[in-house]
Amino acid sequence: MKSASLQVYAVTTRCYLQGKSLYEAVKEAIAGGATFIQLREKDGPTISKAALLEEIAHIKTLCHKHDVPFVIDDDVALAMETDVDGVHVGQEDMNCQDVRKLIGPHKILGVSAQTVEQAIAAEKQGADYLGVGAVFPTNSKDDAQDVSRQMLIDICEAVSIPVIAIGGITHDNVRALKGTGIVGVAVISEIFKASDITKATQTLSQAVHKMLSDVPTALTIAGSDASGGAGIQADLKTMITNHVYGMSAITALTAQNTLGVKSVMNVTPDFLRDELDAIFTDIYPEAVKIGMVSESALIHVIKECLIHYQAKHIVLDPVMVATSGAKLISDDAMNVLQEELIPLAEVITPNIPEAEILSGLSISNAQEMEAAAQAIYERYHTAVLLKGGHAINDANDLLYDGDIVWFKGQRIDNPNTHGTGCTLSSAIAAHLAKGETLTSAIAKAKQYLSDALAAQLDLGHGSGPLNHDFKEMPYDK
Ligand SMILES: Nc1ncnc2c1ncn2[C@@H]1O[C@H](COP(=O)(O)OP(=O)(O)OP(=O)(O)O)[C@@H](O)[C@H]1O
Numbered sequence: 164m165k166s167a168s169l170q171v172y173a174v175t176t177r178c179y180l181q182g183k184s185l186y187e188a189v190k191e192a193i194a195g196g197a198t199f200i201q202l203r204e205k206d207g208p209t210i211s212k213a214a215l216l217e218e219i220a221h222i223k224t225l226c227h228k229h230d231v232p233f234v235i236d237d238d239v240a241l242a243m244e245t246d247v248d249g250v251h252v253g254q255e256d257m258n259c260q261d262v263r264k265l266i267g268p269h270k271i272l273g274v275s276a277q278t279v280e281q282a283i284a285a286e287k288q289g290a291d292y293l294g295v296g297a298v299f300p301t302n303s304k305d306d307a308q309d310v311s312r313q314m315l316i317d318i319c320e321a322v323s324i325p326v327i328a329i330g331g332i333t334h335d336n337v338r339a340l341k342g343t344g345i346v347g348v349a350v351i352s353e354i355f356k357a358s359d360i361t362k363a364t365q366t367l368s369q370a371v372h373k374m375l376s377d378v379p380t381a382l383t384i385a386g387s388d389a390s391g392g393a394g395i396q397a398d399l400k401t402m403i404t405n406h407v408y409g410m411s412a413i414t415a416l417t418a419q420n421t422l423g424v425k426s427v428m429n430v431t432p433d434f435l436r437d438e439l440d441a442i443f444t445d446i447y448p449e450a451v452k453i454g455m456v457s458e459s460a461l462i463h464v465i466k467e468c469l470i471h472y473q474a475k476h477i478v479l480d481p482v483m484v485a486t487s488g489a490k491l492i493s494d495d496a497m498n499v500l501q502e503e504l505i506p507l508a509e510v511i512t513p514n515i516p517e518a519e520i521l522s523g524l525s526i527s528n529a530q531e532m533e534a535a536a537q538a539i540y541e542r543y544h545t546a547v548l549l550k551g552g553h554a555i556n557d558a559n560d561l562l563y564d565g566d567i568v569w570f571k572g573q574r575i576d577n578p579n580t581h582g583t584g585c586t587l588s589s590a591i592a593a594h595l596a597k598g599e600t601l602t603s604a605i606a607k608a609k610q611y612l613s614d615a616l617a618a619q620l621d622l623g624h625g626s627g628p629l630n631h632d633f634k635e636m637p638y639d640k
C-alpha cells in the first residue's frame with residue numbers, strides 16, 4: 164500500500180443514502196477521487212448476510228478496477244471471509260498483534276490511535292497506517308476522543324508509518340491540518356451525506372491536495388536593514404528557518420548597522436501598493452507581519468490592501484525606535500498606525516517603551532505590564548504581546564487577549580540583541596501561517612528567538628545580530 168492511496172480515505176455509512184445503494188455511493192466517491200474505501204457498519208449490517216457478501220464482492224471488484232484499496236472496519240472474520248485488502252481496528256477492538264497474525268503479513272492493517280503511546284504500540288505490532296482523531300468535533304462517532312493539533316503532530320513525529328486524520332473534517336477546515344505531518348484524511352459525512360457524492364469528493368480531494376502540497380506562505384511588510392540583522396532581512400531569515408515561504412513588501416530602505424541608522428529612504432505609496440498587489444494577486448500569504456512603516460501615506464496603503472485582499476493572521480510590531488535608539492516613525496504616522504492598523508491585527512507586539520506610549524501608563528514591573536497590556540487591549544480590541552526584553556531581570560513576555568498568559572524566558576547574557584523584536588514577530592507570523600493557534604505560535608516563536616540569541620553570534624561593533632540559522636545548542640529554559 165502506498166501512502167498516496169491514503170489521501171482521500173472514504174469511510175462508508177448507510178445513514179444518509181436515501182435509497183441509493185452503498186455500491187452506487189462508493190462508485191460515485193471513487194469517480195470524485197476517493198483513494199481508499201473502508202466499509203464501516205456502525206451498528207452492524209442492516210441487510211442479510213448473503214446480501215452483504217454479495218455487496219462486498221461487488222464493491223471489491225469496483226475498487227480493484229480503480230486500484231483503490233478496500234478494507235473492512237472491526238470485523239476481522241468478515242474481512243478474511245471476503246478476502247478484501249485488509250481491516251481497520253480501533254483500540255477497543257481486537258489487539259493488533261493478534262489481528263496481524265490472523266490476516267497474515269500482506270493484508271493492510273489500519274489502527275485507530277489517540278495518543279503517542281498507542282501509536283508507537285500499534286506500529287510495533289504491525290500496523291500499516293494509523294487513523295488519528297477526532298481532530299474536529301464530529302457526530303459520526305459518539306465515543307471519539309478529541310485529539311489536539313499538537314497531539315496529531317506528536318504522533319506523526321513519533322511513528323514512521325503513515326498517519327491520516329479523522330473526525331469532523333470538511334473541505335473548509337482541512338487547511339487547518341496543514342503542516343501536521345499527515346498523509347491524508349478520512350471522512351464519512353463530508354462524502355456520503357452529500358446529494359452529489361462525486362462533486363463533494365472532488366471538492367474535498369482538491370482541498371486535501373492543496374493542504375498536502377503547499378508550503379505555508381507569509382509576508383513581511385517592513386523596512387530593509389542594510390546590515391541584515393533586523394527588518395526585512397531578519398524576517399525572511401526567520402521565515403525560512405521556520406520552514407515558511409517568505410515574501411516581502413519593503414516600506415523603506417535604511418542605511419544602518421549594529422551601531423545605528425545613518426539614513427532612511429521611504430518607498431512611494433504607489434510603489435508599496437504595486438508591491439502588495441503583486442504579492443496578494445499571485446502567491447497569497449497566509450500570515451502577514453508588519454514592521455517599520457514611518458509615513459502615514461504608507462500606512463493608508465497597507466490598510467486598504469489588507470482589507471481589500473482580506474489578509475489573515477496579521478502580526479503588527481509597532482516599531483518606534485531601533486535597538487540603537489534611532490527613531491523609526493514620525494509622530495503623525497504613530498497616530499495613524501494606532502487608529503488604522505492596530506484594529507486589523509490579530510496581535511500587536513510592543514516592547515515596554517512602546518507599550519508605555521500606547522497605553523499612556525508607565526511600566527516598571529510585572530503588574531504594570533499587565534495593566535498596560537489590558538489598557539491597550541481594551542482600547543483596540545486586539546490581543547497584545549507585551550515584550551519584556553527591556554526589563555532588567557528576566558525576559559518574560561505577556562499576552563493579554565481578555566485573559567493573561569505569561570511566556571516565561573530566562574535573560575540570556577548576550578549584548579547582541581539587534582533585531583530581536585523583528586525576529587519574534589515574524590516567527591509568530593510564520594507559525595500562524597502553519598496553522599498554529601496564537602498561544603502556540605508565540606511559544607514556538609519565543610523558543611526560536613531564545614535559541615537564536617543563545618547561539619551567541621558576535622558580529623559588528625555594536626549590538627550585533629542574532630544567529631537565525633543556529634543548528635545546535637538549543638536553549639533549554
Ligand atoms: N537578553 C535577552 N534574553 C532573552 N530574551 C530576550 C533578551 N532580550 C530580549 N529578549 C526577548 O526578545 C523578544 C523581543 O523583545 P524586546 O523587548 O527586545 O523587543 P524590541 O525592543 O522590540 O526589539 P528590537 O530592538 O529588535 O526592536 C522578547 O521575547 C524578549 O523577551
Ligand SMILES: Cc1ncc(CO)c(N)n1
Binds near residue numbers: 582585
Ligand atoms: C528596518 C528596521 N526595522 C525594525 C527595526 C527595529 O529594531 C530596525 N532596527 N530596522
Ligand SMILES: [Mg+2]
Binds near residue numbers: 480483484514584585
Ligand atoms: Mg522592536
